[in-house]
Amino acid sequence: RKEVEQDPGPFNVPEGATVAFNCTYSNSASQSFFWYRQDCRKEPKLLMSVYSSGNEDGRFTAQLNRASQYISLLIRDSKLSDSATYLCVVPGTGTYKYIFGTGTRLKVLA
């Protein structure tokens, strides 16, 4: 099993739709999780940190399911500007390595 796994997509959704992505991780000892957004040929930008059961910021909600070892990112009322790749990051335990998923591509269509 990969350390961090994401569906690469693309997810094509109309404006205004709600979309959710999942990210599974293999290390059950992981405590912190992060979602980053990356636009084409740009650097990743922090979207949200997840330390406990979840986090919410405006239209974005992240939830953590420790039993099934996945985190999800929910985007409500999608905007054209939400089109990007969403990267899930799980810091290693016992190492200083941050492990990225391959990212999920989202395209919001007019």
Added chain:
Amino acid sequence: DAGVTQSPTHLIKTRGQHVTLRCSPISGHKSVSWYQQVLGQGPQFIFQYYEKEERGRGNFPDRFSARQFPNYSSELNVNALLLGDSALYLCASSTTGLGNQPQHFGDGTRLSIL
């Protein structure tokens, strides 16, 4: 406050050459990490430095090396460049580099090997 700054922005080299990439962290951040990102993949961890000491190393050959200076800036060196080293090289900083803190990325250096 300035974010993470990297230089150069773009670089073109030929096989066998050597390259040095530079990174300045956010003021107050003592940890710098380096990542390699190839098209269609997530960033792959290369190194983490904290207080000038290497704290972590990813699965990269010895051709890759790095160091951190007293002002917390960092350099990534790659020797004997191969075509497969063509990628976006990202630097990220955080206060301590511990896993409970997110990292903040620079714009990256796009390296092309001919």
